[in-house]
Amino acid sequence: MESSNGERPPQGEDAAAAAAAAAGSIGGYESLHRLLESNLSPELFKEASRLLLGLNCGRALEAISLPESTSILAKAHNFDVQAFRFDADKEYLRQPRVVRVGLIQNSIAIPTTSHFADQKKAIMEKVKPMIDAAGDAGVNILCLQEAWTMPFAFCTREKRWCEFAESVDGESTQFLQQLAKKYNMVIVSPILERDVNHGEIVWNTAVVIGNHGNIIGIHRKNHIPRVGDFNESTYYMEGNTGHPVFETAYGKIGVNICYGRHHPLNWLAFGLNGAEIVFNPSATVGELSEPMWPIEARNAAIANSYFVGSINRVGTEVFPNPFTSGDGKPQHADFGHFYGSSHFSAPDASCTPSLSRYRDGLMISDMDLNLCRQIKDKWGFRMTARYDTYASLLSEYLKPDFKPQVIVDPLINKSV
Ligand SMILES: NC(=O)NCCC(=O)O
Numbered sequence: 001m002e003s004s005n006g007e008r009p010p011q012g013e014d015a016a017a018a019a020a021a022a023a024g025s026i027g028g029y030e031s032l033h034r035l036l037e038s039n040l041s042p043e044l045f046k047e048a049s050r051l052l053l054g055l056n057c058g059r060a061l062e063a064i065s066l067p068e069s070t071s072i073l074a075k076a077h078n079f080d081v082q083a084f085r086f087d088a089d090k091e092y093l094r095q096p097r098v099v100r101v102g103l104i105q106n107s108i109a110i111p112t113t114s115h116f117a118d119q120k121k122a123i124m125e126k127v128k129p130m131i132d133a134a135g136d137a138g139v140n141i142l143c144l145q146e147a148w149t150m151p152f153a154f155c156t157r158e159k160r161w162c163e164f165a166e167s168v169d170g171e172s173t174q175f176l177q178q179l180a181k182k183y184n185m186v187i188v189s190p191i192l193e194r195d196v197n198h199g200e201i202v203w204n205t206a207v208v209i210g211n212h213g214n215i216i217g218i219h220r221k222n223h224i225p226r227v228g229d230f231n232e233s234t235y236y237m238e239g240n241t242g243h244p245v246f247e248t249a250y251g252k253i254g255v256n257i258c259y260g261r262h263h264p265l266n267w268l269a270f271g272l273n274g275a276e277i278v279f280n281p282s283a284t285v286g287e288l289s290e291p292m293w294p295i296e297a298r299n300a301a302i303a304n305s306y307f308v309g310s311i312n313r314v315g316t317e318v319f320p321n322p323f324t325s326g327d328g329k330p331q332h333a334d335f336g337h338f339y340g341s342s343h344f345s346a347p348d349a350s351c352t353p354s355l356s357r358y359r360d361g362l363m364i365s366d367m368d369l370n371l372c373r374q375i376k377d378k379w380g381f382r383m384t385a386r387y388d389t390y391a392s393l394l395s396e397y398l399k400p401d402f403k404p405q406v407i408v409d410p411l412i413n414k415s416v
Pocket residue numbers: 146225227230257258259260282283284285288289
């Protein structure tokens with residue numbers, strides 16, 4: 001059946017998703033992939049997928065099957081699960097290094113007007129079955145979304161939301177440490193951090209928890225947005241942890257938190273430090289960034305010969321007090337639609353389809369990390385980069401008397 005605007009409503013969705021679509025929500029179609037799948041012939045869909053998602057080792061990415069318990073949890077708790085496999089070529093001197101990696105995207109659990117303690121508890125209760133599903137599926141490294149323990153309240157500029165901040169070894173870390181140990185899984189936990197040893201200031205931080213439940217280290221968000229309603233500079237400053245790469249039991253990982261994905265040199269720095277997988281836990285809305293979303297992480301994976309796991313939260317979060325965007329438009333009480341669409345990108349330019357644009361989800365991928373070096377050998381980007389010239393340009397640029405290297409056409413004003 002077609003709607004009045006000629007679009008087919010989503011197929012096989014749950015009631016909430018169908019209601020969102022019927023209401024004309026920007027959530028509408030679940031993903032580009034599913035939109036194409038439901039509208040193209042199988043033959044054309046295969047070709048469109050090849051063009052959009054690329055090929056891995058000359059083939060379309062294969063879906064992998066997961067244990068029944070994962071599907072049961074997904075059904076019972078109404079989240080999307082998708083799982084794929086990235087291969088690498090066979091090598092004679094190295095065994096394959098296959099790791100199973102997971103990404104979790106979710107909406108908040110109860111209204112932002114609820115007691116803060118209840119909100120946090122409800123989110124943790126909501127995310128727990130998704131972590132259990134990842135654990136049951138044998139995920140080795142799991143990453144949650146940016147500031148996962150709270151609504152993304154920074155649009156409001158109200159300081160009371162700072163109450164969600166926790167010390168690095170606080171409540172959410174302790175909760176995840178048990179699960180990391182239980183499932184022998186590395187967990188990346190992006191939170192609002194309260195730095196108790198430095199004047200109780202607040203940071204946007206990812207805590208990296210090892211598979212023994214130990215805290216391996218932290219990374220603080222390097223680039224703080226000042227765009228649209230993303231007024232995060234009201235709450236925390238640019239991070240002071242550089243570009244650490246955490247060598248875990250399953251591979252070398254980095255975390256490029258949200259807005260850092262717009263900065264190619266930020267991605268580069270994790271690559272120079274040897275990352276094999278970089279996570280990009282995010283919170284971003286459709287009107288602002290959706291056209292950029294499938295491009296930036298994928299480009300970073302290609303340019304730096306590593307895998308990228310991109311995560312965005314889901315849903316529309318409505319806040320108690322309206323705020324303005326400082327653009328002369330009417331005040332409003334929500335950011336807009338967080339469009340989910342979490343996915344993986346690989347160094348060979350292939351990528352998975354995305355999770356739902358409006359449902360909670362768990363994306364799982366097996367990835368042979370040998371692909372990183374194979375692609376470095378094939379394309380030689382590290383070898384052909386001109387780091388010396390970039391470094392000297394950057395050091396000149398930082399000087400107050402920097403002059404851009406522009407050669408003006410002496411005939412620029414001459415009429416023809
Ligand atoms: N959380 C965050 O940094 N959002 C900024 C908006 C964007 O980068 O799309």
